Amino acid sequence: MFGIDIRQKAWSAGLIVLFFVAWELFCLVTGMSDLVLPRPSQVFVTLFQRFPVLWPHIVQTLATTMFGFVLGVALGVALGAIIGVSKTAYDTCYPLLIGFSSIPKVAVVPIFVLWFGSGTVPAVLTALSICFFPIVVNIATGLATTEPELEDVLKALGASKFDILWNVGLPRTMPFFFASLKVAISYAFVGAVLSETVASNRGIGNVMMTASSNFNVPLVFAGLFVLAGLGVALYAVFSLIEGRVTGWATRKNDVIAT
Amino acid sequence: MRMQPNDQFDGQPVAATAIELSDASVTFGRGDRAVPALSKTTLRIADGEFVALVGPSGCGKSTILRLVSGLVQPTSGVVVVGGREVAARAMRVGMAFQNPTMLPWMTIERNIMLPLKIVEPFRSNFRRLRKTEFRDRANALLEQVGLRGFGSRYPWQLSGGMLQRANLCRALIHEPRMLLLDEPFGALDQFTREELWAILQNLWMTHKPTVLLVTHDLREAGFLASRICVMSARPGRILDDSRVEFTRPRTVAMTFEPDFVALNQKLRAFIEDARSAAEQGTG
Numbered sequence: 001m002f003g004i005d006i007r008q009k010a011w012s013a014g015l016i017v018l019f020f021v022a023w024e025l026f027c028l029v030t031g032m033s034d035l036v037l038p039r040p041s042q043v044f045v046t047l048f049q050r051f052p053v054l055w056p057h058i059v060q061t062l063a064t065t066m067f068g069f070v071l072g073v074a075l076g077v078a079l080g081a082i083i084g085v086s087k088t089a090y091d092t093c094y095p096l097l098i099g100f101s102s103i104p105k106v107a108v109v110p111i112f113v114l115w116f117g118s119g120t121v122p123a124v125l126t127a128l129s130i131c132f133f134p135i136v137v138n139i140a141t142g143l144a145t146t147e148p149e150l151e152d153v154l155k156a157l158g159a160s161k162f163d164i165l166w167n168v169g170l171p172r173t174m175p176f177f178f179a180s181l182k183v184a185i186s187y188a189f190v191g192a193v194l195s196e197t198v199a200s201n202r203g204i205g206n207v208m209m210t211a212s213s214n215f216n217v218p219l220v221f222a223g224l225f226v227l228a229g230l231g232v233a234l235y236a237v238f239s240l241i242e243g244r245v246t247g248w249a250t251r252k253n254d255v256i257a258t
Numbered sequence: 259m260r261m262q263p264n265d266q267f268d269g270q271p272v273a274a275t276a277i278e279l280s281d282a283s284v285t286f287g288r289g290d291r292a293v294p295a296l297s298k299t300t301l302r303i304a305d306g307e308f309v310a311l312v313g314p315s316g317c318g319k320s321t322i323l324r325l326v327s328g329l330v331q332p333t334s335g336v337v338v339v340g341g342r343e344v345a346a347r348a349m350r351v352g353m354a355f356q357n358p359t360m361l362p363w364m365t366i367e368r369n370i371m372l373p374l375k376i377v378e379p380f381r382s383n384f385r386r387l388r389k390t391e392f393r394d395r396a397n398a399l400l401e402q403v404g405l406r407g408f409g410s411r412y413p414w415q416l417s418g419g420m421l422q423r424a425n426l427c428r429a430l431i432h433e434p435r436m437l438l439l440d441e442p443f444g445a446l447d448q449f450t451r452e453e454l455w456a457i458l459q460n461l462w463m464t465h466k467p468t469v470l471l472v473t474h475d476l477r478e479a480g481f482l483a484s485r486i487c488v489m490s491a492r493p494g495r496i497l498d499d500s501r502v503e504f505t506r507p508r509t510v511a512m513t514f515e516p517d518f519v520a521l522n523q524k525l526r527a528f529i530e531d532a533r534s535a536a537e538q539g540t541g
Contacts, residue, residue: 150359156327157432158350159376167375171363248363248412 046218068127069188076132080139118199130191131184138180142173178242276468277303282335294493310483318494351436352429358421360413367409399427419450491536
């Protein structure tokens with residue numbers, strides 16, 4: 001099992017390397033101008049040279065994302081719990097939720113800017129509004145799928161609704177919750193950068209906007225690389241936590257016969 | 259009728275009444291869509307009795323269990339359990355269904371201890387005793403059902419039969435005076451089922467709770483019960499109520515003896531009559 005795991009990782013790393021090599025070769029062979037598509041080697045060089053300048057923006061984007069994400073998780077869990085426990089609340093709230101989640105978030109950034117001015121606040125709010133929906137849906141689904149028989153067993157013992165939620169509902173929801181966290185963190189990231197691009201003077205999104213208006217295309221791509229790197233890192237962190245907390249949900253082999 | 263305090267099981271086989279249904283009816287839904295599930299059922303079960311409910315499917319057997327456990331309120335009539343009328347409050351009975359529903363993130367031991375987390379007086383001491391007294395109690399039960407050493411395993415590591423044994427342990431851990439079983443062995447193969455009959459009989463003989471068992475299997479009813487009630491098709495009523503006098507502990511071999519087969523055939527005839535009556539009624 002361990003060997004397969006290592007080999008799998010080697011394949012993943014190999015694919016990434018292959019991707020960059022192909023890109024580099026493509027640019028060299030076609031003689032592509034770096035105003036259109038810079039070579040990855042150029043991008044990496046720019047990234048290292050400009051790193052001291054980029055660093056505060058990276059911190060800004062990361063902080064905005066995490067803040068929006070944490071608020072989004074809090075809101076999502078609360079709303080998901082309410083909806084998941086009560087069928088009536090589920091049926092009542094769902095259309096409104098779908099409506100909210102269908103609004104393209106680019107469209108709401110100007111509204112946030114109108115209310116709170118440009119900068120950090122609209123970025124946090126955009127991150128929040130874009131990432132809380134998958135959490136609501138997953139928490140609600142997890143809670144709604146508790147086995148009725150087990151609920152009867154516990155109710156017959158005199159368990160309160162809270163007892164059942166605490167001992168059965170919430171732990172059962174954990175795999176759904178962590179799956180949604182991995183999606184939500186990427187969403188929050190997209191939301192924060194989106195808002196920075198439209199209305200901010202700080203953050204990676206803003207750096208990329210400024211660089212592209214100066215035709216500093218390698219710096220634009222350096223910004224993209226930073227975003228991709230951060231996205232993968234955050235995803236990895238939540239995968240790791242997920243594995244620790246909800247390992248029970250993923251190992252189903254190895255059954256002992258009577 | 260003498261009232262018995264039922265807070266703790268004390269193992270005294272007095273002929274006090276454990277469960278009493280008087281003219282109890284249950285109707286689900288209202289108006290045009292009302293479905294009568296149980297009609298004017300009267301049933302008295304003494305403390306420590308092992309009663310099996312048999313009958314055609316959809317005849318309200320499970321409804322009786324849900325009435326006794328307090329999960330369903332009678333539409334009319336009275337249900338008295340342990341000397342108290344079943345009200346909005348649940349009766350803290352042990353229950354087991356066909357689906358063992360062990361929580362996959364807990365070890366078997368902790369799954370079995372789940373009722374102790376909910377029922378007083380165990381609940382207040384749960385944090386203090388879960389690693390000592392309560393765990394020993396869970397393991398003692400596991401040993402009794404032949405699952406010694408499996409307490410630290412996870413549910414996915416056990417077979418269906420083993421999970422169902424653990425399910426029985428969970429239903430008994432808080433020493434309920436009453437055990438309600440809804441087709442607990444329905445999903446198991448014949449041999450595992452027979453093995454579990456013996457285990458359940460053994461549990462009953464040592465703990466002596468009042469047992470109400472819903473089953474489709476007439477051999478199972480004959481093997482386990484001290485009394486068998488046959489129910490009619492929906493809405494359910496009790497058609498026949500007979501004692502089973504075979505000596506205990508009963509064995510699988512006994513189920514093939516003439517007396518036992520005769521009992522089975524008698525029950526079968528009742529159920530077949532009930533089924534054909536139902537068909538005529540609906541057709």
